[in-house]
Amino acid sequence: MTAKQKILYFLYLHRTGLTVTLLSTAIFCWPLVTSNPYTLGLTNLIALHVVVVLGLNLFIGYAGQISLGHAAFYGLGAYGSAIATVNFGINPWLAMLLVAFLVALVALVIGIPVLRLAGHYLAMATLGLNFVLHTILLQWDEVTGGPSGFYGIPYLAIGDFEFYDEFRLHYLLWGFALLSLLLCLNLVRSGVGRGLAALAGDETAAAALGVNTRNAKIKVFVLSAVLASLAGSLFAHTYSFVSPDSFNIFVSTDMVIMVVIGGMGSIWGSLLGAALITMLPEWMDLFETYKDFVHGGILVLVLMFLPQGLVTGLFDLVRTRLALRRGQDAAA
Amino acid sequence: MLRLENVSKNFGGLPALSDVSFDIPQGKLTALIGPNGAGKSTLINCMTGVLQTTSGRIRFRDIQIETLPPHQIARLGIARTFQNLKLFPRLTVLDNVLTGLTCEGGKSLVMAMFRLPYLRHRERSLKLRALEALDRFGLADKANWPAGVLAYGDKKRVELARATVGKPELILLDEPVAGLNAEETAAVGEQLNLLRRAGHTMLLVEHDMELVMTIADRVVVLDSGRCIAMGSPEEVRRNPLVLEAYLGRTEAVA
Numbered sequence: 001m002t003a004k005q006k007i008l009y010f011l012y013l014h015r016t017g018l019t020v021t022l023l024s025t026a027i028f029c030w031p032l033v034t035s036n037p038y039t040l041g042l043t044n045l046i047a048l049h050v051v052v053v054l055g056l057n058l059f060i061g062y063a064g065q066i067s068l069g070h071a072a073f074y075g076l077g078a079y080g081s082a083i084a085t086v087n088f089g090i091n092p093w094l095a096m097l098l099v100a101f102l103v104a105l106v107a108l109v110i111g112i113p114v115l116r117l118a119g120h121y122l123a124m125a126t127l128g129l130n131f132v133l134h135t136i137l138l139q140w141d142e143v144t145g146g147p148s149g150f151y152g153i154p155y156l157a158i159g160d161f162e163f164y165d166e167f168r169l170h171y172l173l174w175g176f177a178l179l180s181l182l183l184c185l186n187l188v189r190s191g192v193g194r195g196l197a198a199l200a201g202d203e204t205a206a207a208a209l210g211v212n213t214r215n216a217k218i219k220v221f222v223l224s225a226v227l228a229s230l231a232g233s234l235f236a237h238t239y240s241f242v243s244p245d246s247f248n249i250f251v252s253t254d255m256v257i258m259v260v261i262g263g264m265g266s267i268w269g270s271l272l273g274a275a276l277i278t279m280l281p282e283w284m285d286l287f288e289t290y291k292d293f294v295h296g297g298i299l300v301l302v303l304m305f306l307p308q309g310l311v312t313g314l315f316d317l318v319r320t321r322l323a324l325r326r327g328q329d330a331a332a
Numbered sequence: 333m334l335r336l337e338n339v340s341k342n343f344g345g346l347p348a349l350s351d352v353s354f355d356i357p358q359g360k361l362t363a364l365i366g367p368n369g370a371g372k373s374t375l376i377n378c379m380t381g382v383l384q385t386t387s388g389r390i391r392f393r394d395i396q397i398e399t400l401p402p403h404q405i406a407r408l409g410i411a412r413t414f415q416n417l418k419l420f421p422r423l424t425v426l427d428n429v430l431t432g433l434t435c436e437g438g439k440s441l442v443m444a445m446f447r448l449p450y451l452r453h454r455e456r457s458l459k460l461r462a463l464e465a466l467d468r469f470g471l472a473d474k475a476n477w478p479a480g481v482l483a484y485g486d487k488k489r490v491e492l493a494r495a496t497v498g499k500p501e502l503i504l505l506d507e508p509v510a511g512l513n514a515e516e517t518a519a520v521g522e523q524l525n526l527l528r529r530a531g532h533t534m535l536l537v538e539h540d541m542e543l544v545m546t547i548a549d550r551v552v553v554l555d556s557g558r559c560i561a562m563g564s565p566e567e568v569r570r571n572p573l574v575l576e577a578y579l580g581r582t583e584a585v586a
Binding site for chain 1: 381382389400402403406407411412414418420421422423427428431432433434435436437438439440441445446447451454455458474476477478480481494521
């Protein structure tokens with residue numbers, strides 16, 4: 001091997017680790033590039049979405065299921081943390097874990113019957129779940145604050161170090177997002193992840209290879225609910241205010257759009273999808289009022305022309321080209 | 333190794349299998365033949381737990397398997413290939429073969445997320461085994477290709493590699509040469525012969541009579557859901573019932 005080939009091979013071999021390192025460095029330096037709190041607030045929101053979308057992408061892209069109700073778990077996490085810290089005075093960090101655990105139980109109890117369904121039926125069931133939660137948040141006002149929302153949620157803090165401004169929150173939220181990214185990357189590159197990819201590809205084939213399809217779906221559902229709940233808790237402590245409309249069905253569909261646009265079954269795609277869809281209203285404030293139309297339009301276009309999503313679709317295209325060219329080279 | 337006792341399967345009152353009984357002896361290649369609609373695929377689906385039998389027993393070694401779900405049957409050591417290829421087109425060839433080792437990988441989601449050293453170690457040894465399997469089927473140079481771009485014959489071989497990589501005790505092959513040309517059929521036949529000589533127990537469901545007659549140790553004939561004959565290829569070939577039901581019509585080997 002020549003030196004150039006050696007370097008390329010090294011890059012190829014450690015591509016995931018290198019990308020993660022590069023990304024972490026970029027994110028670490030980002031507040032040095034811009035100190036505008038508005039911009040940082042926006043990238044912080046991306047970090048929150050990334051955590052939810054990563055979990056949802058495992059569920060949609062790997063386990064091959066659909067959920068139109070993940071904002072419910074996001075909302076449970078947010079309101080759970082709000083109520084636990086304000087009404088019960090529990091330490092925010094502890095509350096976050098406690099709420100995540102409870103949400104895992106809720107997801108388990110819901111997942112066992114609901115994941116017997118597939119396709120449209122599963123979509124309807126999860127949509128229904130979101131409606132129910134949204135209605136509870138609106139109506140049960142002595143606990144949730146009703147339509148006007150829940151105020152006065154404390155900031156997260158380590159000792160006396162409070163995460164209250166965008167600069168500090170940047171490191172907190174992106175720390176969580178990168179950790180989730182790392183854990184998800186590990187998962188999909190493991191044997192369990194391959195089992196999940198098999199499940200997304202073909203359920204009968206996956207079962208014939210020894211994948212317990214029912215359990216796998218439930219496990220991933222619970223995992224994605226836990227990630228959504230953690231993101232929700234962070235949301236509550238970031239804005240110190242939560243209201244029901246942050247967790248309605250349109251938020252759920254936006255999450256699905258992020259998964260689809262970034263690329264189903266692509267962890268990196270989750271990052272891109274979350275970033276693109278979160279930034280979109282900023283780039284086109286003219287369209288802000290018509291946000292849902294724009295999102296819908298983008299979804300239709302992507303599904304028509306690149307059904308695998310941007311990252312997965314382009315990656316597949318390049319990989320297929322390379323393989324075919326190598327095949328021709330070998331034949332020649 | 334695998335024994336079917338009076339297996340019946342009805343679809344809403346219509347009998348697809350009635351009272352089918354036969355053995356799959358260890359270390360032999362048993363072929364299951366029969367005209368279209370004879371119930372061959374139904375039988376394989378019953379053996380792998382995809383379908384529930386209406387009545388009768390299926391024993392694998394001493395375990396009754398007819399009520400087990402598919403993944404548990406797979407974990408007992410029964411692997412299968414599918415009539416209409418079920419590869420995962422987006423995964424690489426190597427990853428496709430690695431899915432055949434699912435039973436031996438870790439099962440815990442949480443352990444996998446933290447990528448513990450013992451898992452990394454196991455992953456490496458699984459990868460080596462998958463590469464070996466690919467090598468046996470002459471596909472090692474395409475290990476990193478996405479499986480979707482392979483030629484049809486290569487896909488069939490990947491499926492065989494995936495079915496055999498976990499060293500299953502019994503391999504069920506659902507029409508492995510359907511859609512292949514004569515040359516490719518001969519190649520697959522060669523592979524099956526190698527597997528047979530290596531001591532694998534196999535059940536081959538196939539339409540290609542020439543292949544069946546040359547490599548099968550035993551042949552079982554199904555017709556309209558009934559087992560009408562079994563024996564060595566030679567015996568089956570001479571059986572008048574079989575000739576009438578099947579061979580007589582095609583005259584392919586007569």
